[in-house]
Amino acid sequence: MSGTMPKACVMGHPVAHSRSPKLHTFWLRTLGIPGAYELADVTEQDFPTFIRDLRARGYVGGNITVPHKEAAFRAVSRRDDAANAIGAVNTVWYEDGHLVGGNTDAHGFLSHIDATIPDWNGAAGRAVVLGAGGAARAITYGLRQRGLAVAVVNRTVARAQSLAADFGASAHGWTELAPLLGAADLLVNATLLGMAGKPALDIDLALLKPEAIVYDIVYVPLETALLRAARGRGHRVVDGLGMLLHQAVPAFARWFGVTPRVTPELRAHIEADIPKAV
Numbered sequence: 001m002s003g004t005m006p007k008a009c010v011m012g013h014p015v016a017h018s019r020s021p022k023l024h025t026f027w028l029r030t031l032g033i034p035g036a037y038e039l040a041d042v043t044e045q046d047f048p049t050f051i052r053d054l055r056a057r058g059y060v061g062g063n064i065t066v067p068h069k070e071a072a073f074r075a076v077s078r079r080d081d082a083a084n085a086i087g088a089v090n091t092v093w094y095e096d097g098h099l100v101g102g103n104t105d106a107h108g109f110l111s112h113i114d115a116t117i118p119d120w121n122g123a124a125g126r127a128v129v130l131g132a133g134g135a136a137r138a139i140t141y142g143l144r145q146r147g148l149a150v151a152v153v154n155r156t157v158a159r160a161q162s163l164a165a166d167f168g169a170s171a172h173g174w175t176e177l178a179p180l181l182g183a184a185d186l187l188v189n190a191t192l193l194g195m196a197g198k199p200a201l202d203i204d205l206a207l208l209k210p211e212a213i214v215y216d217i218v219y220v221p222l223e224t225a226l227l228r229a230a231r232g233r234g235h236r237v238v239d240g241l242g243m244l245l246h247q248a249v250p251a252f253a254r255w256f257g258v259t260p261r262v263t264p265e266l267r268a269h270i271e272a273d274i275p276k277a278v
């Protein structure tokens with residue numbers, strides 16, 4: 001390995017489960033780029049020093065995952081519009097010697113639905129987003145950027161209200177879901193529900209219009225019960241793994257100078273170690 005070879009890393013704690021090394025290493029290998037992507041398990045206590053010294057450690061940038069996204073937001077010199085709006089940084093890189101932070105989750109969410117259902121924008125005027133955590137913030141930001149009306153539905157209504165106020169959406173508890181579903185063109189699950197090891201997402205899809213699109217950002221298992229049921233009812237569906245793959249594209253381009261593509265080969269490579277169903 002050459003000392004000048006560009007390398008990036010994913011910083012988190014714990015981080016061993018991250019699929020980012022497999023994903024970025026696939027692109028480095030198939031594009032013939034001499035570079036590396038590593039796991040960096042960094043505690044909350046050590047994170048401020050680690051990110052301050054990122055370049056001295058030999059990194060051109062990296063991804064930030066739980067629990068460091070807000071700390072990274074504070075640590076960078078400047079941020080892109082998405083990171084500023086969302087309040088969290090998931091990607092860092094250097095510009096003119098300064099560490100810059102971005103958030104690629106909204107890009108990943110939108111790029112994947114654009115690729116899966118190219119004509120969706122015309123159809124989708126009203127979205128219902130289930131959840132008000134970090135992913136729901138990015139998704140609501142992205143959907144509002146595209147001009148959709150967004151209803152945020154969350155167990156903790158105060159969290160939905162805070163998110164909705166930031167992005168010009170409406171906020172609701174689960175008891176208000178039924179009429180919202182009836183009016184929705186796009187339903188997004190951005191909660192932990194339906195994920196392997198978590199409770200099921202129990203909603204009545206019969207309330208949806210037949211043309212409504214159902215997007216589940218949970219990707220373990222690959223086909224969630226929500227997606228399976230929606231597909232069975234004839235809805236167009238979008239899965240979570242594609243969002244994960246697409247959010248990595250702008251990050252790779254920042255670090256290694258080449259914009260990679262999300263291909264069936266990449267997808268098959270990453271799918272290989274994710275359970276199809278639970």
Ligand code: NAP
Binds near residue numbers: 136155
């Ligand atoms: P988070 O910040 O912890 O938010 C979790 C959300 O799930 C909150 O809205 C929470 O509601 C809700 N929730 C958790 N348990 C619940 C329950 N028993 N009943 C009702 N609601 C419940 O997590 P996140 O980072 O936003 O991630 C959310 C999901 O998205 C995860 O499954 C994650 O794997 C997935 N994700 C996928 C991608 C991708 O690229 N495909 C990217 C990011 C995240 P409260 O506010 O009431 O607690």
